Amino acid sequence: MKPLLTDGRLGSRPDDALVDHVNAVELDDEVAAAEHFVRIDLAHALMLTQQQVFGPEQGRSLVGALLRLLDGDARQVLAGDAALGTITLQLERYLEDQCGPQGLDIQRARSRIDQKATGVRMADRAALLHVMDELLRLGEVLLEAADEHDAVIAPGYTHLQHAQPTTLGHYFNAHYWTVSRNLARLAQLYERINECPLGGAAHSGTDWPIDRHTTAAYLGFARPVPNARDAGLSALDSGAELAAVLGLVLSGISRCASDLFYWSSSEVAHIRLHASLCGTSSMMPQKRNPIVLERIRGLAGDAAGWGASQLGLLHFATSTDADQGYVHNRLPGYCRETAGAIRLLARTVATLEIDTDRLRKSAARHWSTASGLADDLVRTRHMSFRSAHETVARFIAAHEAAGVADGTILPELADAPLRDYTPKRLHEILDVQAFVDGRHSAGGTSPARRAELATTAADDLKRHQETVTALRASAERAQARLVRDAAALLAQQRASPRDPADAQEQG
DSSP, X not given: OXXXXXXXXXXXXXXXXXXXXXXXXXXXXXXXXXXXXXXXXXXXXXXXXXXXXXXHHHHHHHHXXXXXHHHSOHHHHHOOOTTTOSHHHHHHHHHHHHHGGGGGGGGTTOOHHHHHHHHHHHHHHHHHHHHHHHHHHHHHHHHHHHHHTTTXXXXXXETTEEEEEEEHHHHHHHHHHHHHHHHHHHHHHHHHHOEEOTTOXXXXXXXXXXXXHHHHHHTTOSEEOSSHHHHHTGGGGHHHHHHHHHHHHXXXXXXXXXXXXXXXXXXXXXXEOOGGGOBOOSSOTTOOBOHHHHHHHHHHHHHXXXXXXXXXXXXXXXXXXXXXXXXXXXXXXXXXHHHHHHHHHHHHHHTOEEOHHHHHHHHTSTTTTHHHHHHHHHHHHOOOHHHHHHHHHHHHHHHHXXXXXXXXXXXXXXXXXXXXXXXXXXXXXXOHHHHHHTOOSTTOSSHHXXXXXXXXXXXXXXXXXXXXXXXXXXXXXXXXXXXHHHHHHHHSOOOOTTOXXXXXXHO
8 A cells, every 4th residue: 555645744544534524525626627737737847847857857757647647537547545635646646656756756846735726726717718708698699689679668667666768779788788897807807816826835935946937827827926925825815706706797697687587477578588498387387487587596696605605714824725625616616607697698688589569568657757857847947856856746646646547648637837738748758769769868778879889888898709819818828838848848859867957866
């Protein structure tokens, strides 16, 4: 039986409970990102060879073994005995089997702490890009829906009461900007995550002549984390930030999902979800349940606690990387669930069945254009807005008290100066189409402003697409360079036995 890392210091094999509930938990998380950890070792071995910390023979042996692992099934190979420990030790054992005792030198000039922190960030970067891809697609769908339904009159609500009419185009454009803000947040977060902890070692750096900028570049990072202690410990606050931003993303799409959920109710029936996105009842055969919207809403509620749980791990001086090590596996899962929810909303919006007549009729009800009448009193009768507001409010209350049908206007129920208005003029001012077309302020619902919003949003989406494309291309270039330089090392002529670094190893 080969020795374990704990044998020398502890003189005891790990308890089964520790193996099952500590080692195995962390190892499962790391094996899910096995390819990242193999690339970390490959970049580290290549850099140590370039810096002559490893002699050419040792460097080629380690690099060759790691390339073979990268080309094979790294997850299967590294999902070893949890009693051995985390993926760091699984990789050491693999390299020892492949390269002999010199394979154990892979841990030279680093610690499990900075190695794990690097793997975490690589996994988080990949997961972030997946979320950003889905948000980009949702942004496209929302703008396509805004264009298709640009002039469709729809009710606007505050407090679940009719407020002012709008158009579906204006509505979907508004939700695009929530997507845009969250894309910007994710891009900013990606920039902070995109610093490499590798080489920070356990706490204080190392006296080996390493080049942290080289390993950072090989792994697609913009730069190393500057401070060695921060590299493995304090910089773990990126997990809390990621969880918090995902909560904002889900909150944003849930607001749209909640509107559609309400509009799809049998009482309101403004829209209907495509049948492929609905469920039914096991007892009530008539049911057509919008379960995809309920999934989004439920996940958004759950996500409110994601950031809080991560913050709870960032205590004070007694906190260590291990605190994060046993829960980080939740973050890639959070990203997958968030990306899935975004996709559900995109499919919902792209396939909506919309009752345009019902929407327009609803938009014109409940005095939704009354603020336009108050504005006209201010302009033509030189009243203060508050006085005009009260005059119109009494006008509406009088109609309700008289039991007048919604949409019917009786000037005789008005106070002065509204009595001066002819029925025709009142209908013109309160007309829903005129109200929508008359909102000329920047960002408003008039046709010209809606066209401006569409152009601005399209340009904004293009910038986000370019950002995500550049981030992905940078990571792919780094990965290709790492493999190319590793292959070039293997292709070099074998070093002379008199090579100083080899001589030192042999000695």
